[in-house]
Amino acid sequence: MAEERWRTLMIAAQDGDASAYRRLLLELGPWLRSYYARRLPAAMVDDLAQEVLLTVHAKRHTYDPTKPFGPWIAVIARYKWIDRLRAMKDSLNDELEDEIAAPDNGEAAHCAYTLDALMSRLKPAQANAIRLVKIEGLSVKEAAARLGQTIALVKVNIHRGLRQLSELAQAEHHEF
Amino acid sequence: MNFELLVDRLADDLEPVRPRRLWVDVGIMVLVAAVELALLFAVGFANLDLHRLETQPTVGWRLVSLGLISAVAGYTAIRSFDPTYSAKRPVRWLAAIVALCLLGGLFLGDVPGGVTTLLRRLEWTDGIHCALRITLLSMPPLVGLVLLGCRGAPTDMRRSRLLVGLAAAAWGAFSFVFSCPFNDPLFIITWYGLGCATTVLLARWVLPRLACW
Numbered sequence: 001m002a003e004e005r006w007r008t009l010m011i012a013a014q015d016g017d018a019s020a021y022r023r024l025l026l027e028l029g030p031w032l033r034s035y036y037a038r039r040l041p042a043a044m045v046d047d048l049a050q051e052v053l054l055t056v057h058a059k060r061h062t063y064d065p066t067k068p069f070g071p072w073i074a075v076i077a078r079y080k081w082i083d084r085l086r087a088m089k090d091s092l093n094d095e096l097e098d099e100i101a102a103p104d105n106g107e108a109a110h111c112a113y114t115l116d117a118l119m120s121r122l123k124p125a126q127a128n129a130i131r132l133v134k135i136e137g138l139s140v141k142e143a144a145a146r147l148g149q150t151i152a153l154v155k156v157n158i159h160r161g162l163r164q165l166s167e168l169a170q171a172e173h174h175e176f
Numbered sequence: 177m178n179f180e181l182l183v184d185r186l187a188d189d190l191e192p193v194r195p196r197r198l199w200v201d202v203g204i205m206v207l208v209a210a211v212e213l214a215l216l217f218a219v220g221f222a223n224l225d226l227h228r229l230e231t232q233p234t235v236g237w238r239l240v241s242l243g244l245i246s247a248v249a250g251y252t253a254i255r256s257f258d259p260t261y262s263a264k265r266p267v268r269w270l271a272a273i274v275a276l277c278l279l280g281g282l283f284l285g286d287v288p289g290g291v292t293t294l295l296r297r298l299e300w301t302d303g304i305h306c307a308l309r310i311t312l313l314s315m316p317p318l319v320g321l322v323l324l325g326c327r328g329a330p331t332d333m334r335r336s337r338l339l340v341g342l343a344a345a346a347w348g349a350f351s352f353v354f355s356c357p358f359n360d361p362l363f364i365i366t367w368y369g370l371g372c373a374t375t376v377l378l379a380r381w382v383l384p385r386l387a388c389w
Contacts, residue, residue, distance in 0.1 A: 016192035025183040050182055057186045059389060061193040062259055062329045075259045079331045 002027070007069035014060060025053055028073065035077050044084065052080050118168050126161030129154050134162075201254045201324050208320040209246075209347055212313070213354075222354030232359040233284050238368075239353055241277035246317075246346035248273060253321055253339035257328025257387075263335040270342070281361040297360050303367035306356060310371025311378075314348025318379060325387035333384050341379030345372035 006027065012020035032049035040048060055076055063072050119127045125147070132143040133154070144154045216222040228235050248270055256263040321340040330336040349368050358364065 013190065014193050014195055016190060018187045018190045021190050022183055022187035025186060026180070029179055029183070046179065050179060053182060053186060055389065057189070059259070059329045061327075062196050062257075064258070065195055067260070071260050075331055076329070079259065 002031075003068060003070040006073070007065075010060070010063055010069050011065045014063070014065065025056070028053065028056070031073075032077060036081065039081055040084065048080060048084055052077055055080060118165055121168060122161050122164055123157075125149070125153075126157045126164070129157040130161045130165070133158055196258070196328060198254065198258075201257070201328075202251060204324065205250055205254065205317065205320055208316055212316045212347075213351055216313075216351055216354065222351065224354065234281070234359050234361060234364060235353060237277075237280055237284060238356075238364065239350065241280060242346045242350035242353065245270070245274060245277065246343050246350055249339050249346060250317070250321070250343035253336060253343050254324060256332060256336040256339055257325050257330050259329040259331045263332055263339060267335050267338065270339070274342075278365065281365060284361055294362070297362050298366055299358070299363060302358070303363060303370070306352070306358070306363075306367040307371035307374065309355075310345070310348045310352050310368060311374045312348070313351045314344040314371075314375040317347045318344035318375060318382075322379070322383055322386055325383055328387070329389055330383075330387060333388070336387070337380045337383040338376065340383055341376030342372075344379060345375035348372070348375060 006024055009020045009024035009027075013024055029049060032052050033045055036045040036048050056073070059076070063069065119130065122130070128147055129143060129149075132138045132146060133140060138146070140151055140154050140158075144151045147154065149157070213222070217224070248266075252263055252266040252270065255261045255266075318340065321344060325336060325340060349372055352368075352371075
C-alpha cells in the first residue's frame with residue numbers, strides 16, 4: 001500500500017511536484033529510522049536517515065517509474081548502511097594522534113588507582129561486596145545471590161569493609 | 177539538522193528530472209565508439225583491408241572476440257549503473273566468453289613454434305607500442321562509461337569498475353586491430369592483454385573515486 005503510494009509520489013516528484021516530494025520524504029523518514037534502528041547504534045540512526053534523503057534527492061533520476069519503488073529505496077538504504085559500516089571499520093583502524101583534544105581524566109584515574117590499591121588490602125569477601133553494591137550499583141539482595149552469601153553477611157561485609165577502607169585511607173594520608 | 181527542515185530544503189530545491197533510460201545510455205556509448213572508429217579511419221590510423229582477413233587468420237578472431245567482449249561488457253556496465261541491477265550472473269557469463277575467446281586463439285594455425293623463438297615472437301619493442309596504443313584508444317569509451325557511471329548509482333562498485341574497464345579495453349583493442357600488422361597469437365595475447373589490463377586497472381582506480389555516491 002505504502003509502496004504504491006510512494007511510487008506515485010516519486011513519479012510526481014520527478015515531474016517537479018514539490019508537495020508530493022515533501023510528503024514522500026516525510027513518509028520515508030520513519031521507515032528509514034526503523035530500518036537503521038535494527039542495524040546501527042541509536043546515535044547514528046537519524047544522521048544516516050537524513051543522508052539517505054540527500055541521496056534520494058541527488059539520485060532521484062535513477063528511479064525507473066515503470067518499476068516498483070520499494071526495491072529502489074531499499075537498495076539505497078542498504079548501500080548507505082554498508083557504506084557507514086565500512087567507514088566505522090576504517091575509523092577503528094585510525095592511528096592515535098599525539099595530541100587529542102579530550103577532557104583531563106587524570107584525577108579520576110588517580111582516584112580509581114588509589115581505590116583499587118586500598119581495596120586489594122581488604123578481605124576478598126569485603127572487597128567483592130563493596131565492589132558489587134557500592135561501585136556497580138547492585139542491590140544487596142542481588143549481590144548476595146551473586147556471591148552466594150546471606151543478605152545479612154553482605155551487609156556486615158560492606159559495613160566492616162568501608163570502615164577498614166576509611167582507616168586505611170586516613171593512614172595513607174598521614175604517611176604523606 | 178532538523179529532519180523537517182531538511183525535507184523542506186530538499187522540496188524547495190526540487191526541479192523536474194528526466195529518469196535515466198537504458199537505451200539512451202547505450203546509444204551514447206555506441207555513438208562514442210562509432211565516432212572514435214570513424215575518426216581513426218578518417219586520419220588513416222586504421223584501414224579496412226579485406227585481404228588481411230585471408231592473409232592474417234587472427235584478424236577475424238580478434239575482431240569477433242574483442243567486439244563481443246566490448247559489447248557484452250559495455251551493455252552490462254551500463255545496466256550496472258542502475259542501483260537495483262545485479263551484475264553477478266552477467267559477469268560470470270562474461271568470464272566464460274573471455275575464456276572461450278582466448279581458447280579460440282589456440283586453434284589458429286600458421287604460428288611459429290619452439291621455445292627458442294619465444295622471445296623473438298614477443299617482439300617487445302613493438303609490443304609495448306601496441307599495448308600503449310590500445311590503452312590510449314580505450315580512453316574515449318572509458319571516459320564515456322565513467323561519466324555515465326557518475327550520473328547513475330552503481331551499488332556493486334567492484335563489478336561495475338571491472339565491466340567498465342573490460343568494455344573500454346576491449347573497444348580500444350578492437351579499434352587497434354585495424355592498424356595492427358602482427359598475426360602471432362602469443363604476441364596478441366601478451367601485448368593486447370597488457371594494454372587491456374592497464375585500462376582495467378585505470379577503471380578500477382578511477383570509477384570508485386568519481387562515481388561514488
